[in-house]
Each structure stands twice: as C-alpha cells, then as structure tokens.
Amino acid sequence: MKHIGLILWLLASSALLGGCGTTGSGAPQRSDLFQLSNDAQLAYEAGEDARAEQLYMGLARAAPGDYEIWFRLGNLYARNDRPDAAADAYQRVLALKQNEPRAWYNLGIVRLRQGWAAMMHANAALKDTDPLYRETERITSHLGALPALKPPVPAAKPAREGAK
Numbered sequence: 001m002k003h004i005g006l007i008l009w010l011l012a013s014s015a016l017l018g019g020c021g022t023t024g025s026g027a028p029q030r031s032d033l034f035q036l037s038n039d040a041q042l043a044y045e046a047g048e049d050a051r052a053e054q055l056y057m058g059l060a061r062a063a064p065g066d067y068e069i070w071f072r073l074g075n076l077y078a079r080n081d082r083p084d085a086a087a088d089a090y091q092r093v094l095a096l097k098q099n100e101p102r103a104w105y106n107l108g109i110v111r112l113r114q115g116w117a118a119m120m121h122a123n124a125a126l127k128d129t130d131p132l133y134r135e136t137e138r139i140t141s142h143l144g145a146l147p148a149l150k151p152p153v154p155a156a157k158p159a160r161e162g163a164k
Contacts, residue, residue: 032062033059033062033063036055036058036059036062037059039055040052040055040056040058040059040072041072043055044056044072044075044076049076049079049080052076053073053076056069056072056073056076057073060073065096066096067092067093067096067097067100067103070089070090070092070093070096071089071090071093071100071102071103071106073085073089074086074087074088074089074090074092074093074103074106074107075106077089078106078109078110083110083111083113083114086106086110087107087110087111090103090104090106090107090110091107094107109148109149112143112146112148112149113149115143116140116143116144116149119136119139119140119143120136120140122136123136123137123140
C-alpha cells in the first residue's frame with residue numbers, strides 16, 4: 001500500500017520517458033527508472049546495503065523530488081548506524097512532503113538514539129559525585145526503556161523435534 005505512490009510515479013515517468021526516450025540510433029531505451037527502483041528494493045530486502053545505496057542514489061539523481069526515494073535512503077542509513085545521513089535523508093523527505101508521518105517518526109527515533117548515546121557517554125565521563133551523574137543516569141534509563149529505541153531481536157528458531 002505504501003509503495004503505490006512510488007509505483008504510480010514510476011509508471012507515469014516510464015510512459016513519458018518511453019515516448020521520447022530513444023538512443024542516437026533511434027532504438028527505444030529501456031525504462032531504467034522502473035528497473036532501478038526494483039533492483040534497489042530487492043537489494044535492500046536482501047541486505048545488500050552497499051548496492052541498494054548505490055541504486056537509490058541513482059534514483060535520487062534521476063528523480064530528486066521523489067520523497068519515497070529519500071525515505072528509503074533514510075531507512076537504509078538508519079539500518080547501517082549512520083544516524084546523521086539518515087536524519088539528512090528524512091529531512092529531505094520533509095522538505096518535499098512536510099506532513100509525511102513516517103519521516104517524522106523515523107527522524108524522531110534517530111534523534112532519540114543519538115541523544116541516548118550522548119547521555120551514556122556523558123554518564124561514563126562523569127564522577128558519581130557530580131550532580132549530573134544521577135541526571136544522566138535517570139535519562140539514560142528512561143530512554144533505554146523505550147521499545148522503539150532497542151534494536152529488533154531476531155525471531156527465535158522453532159525447536160526441532162526431539163531436541164531438549
């Protein structure tokens with residue numbers, strides 16, 4: 001459902017490009033945008049993050065106004081512990097579509113994780129007699145209790161029959 005906008009945009013772009021996209025020899029060009037989008041999504045889903053990034057960046061150059069591409073880049077960067085790049089990508093989404101709730105949510109999560117890490121570093125650098133020590137400990141504890149900030153836990157494998 002969330003990919004319908006991107007698919008419709010790609011189909012419309014393909015139709016427009018198909019009408020005028022020819023090589024110097026007059027032979028029609030293949031619809032690279034649709035293929036690029038499909039390849040990028042498959043690479044992302046397969047965990048081929050370097051390849052997915054390359055493909056999404058190609059899409060972003062071809063269609064810089066497509067907020068969905070920037071959203072996917074943000075997700076890719078967040079998944080690879082690149083919070084500044086993720087935040088930049090989500091902010092690009094919001095510059096293109098101001099009320100995109102997924103981008104606001106993901107930007108919030110990225111920034112909360114950065115804040116949590118900063119508080120842990122501050123706490124580690126403080127002496128336990130410093131008044132900020134207890135405050136950073138309290139904040140770190142509260143942030144650590146938020147389920148959205150925890151990395152996903154891999155699903156447990158079903159037990160084999162006969163295994164104890």
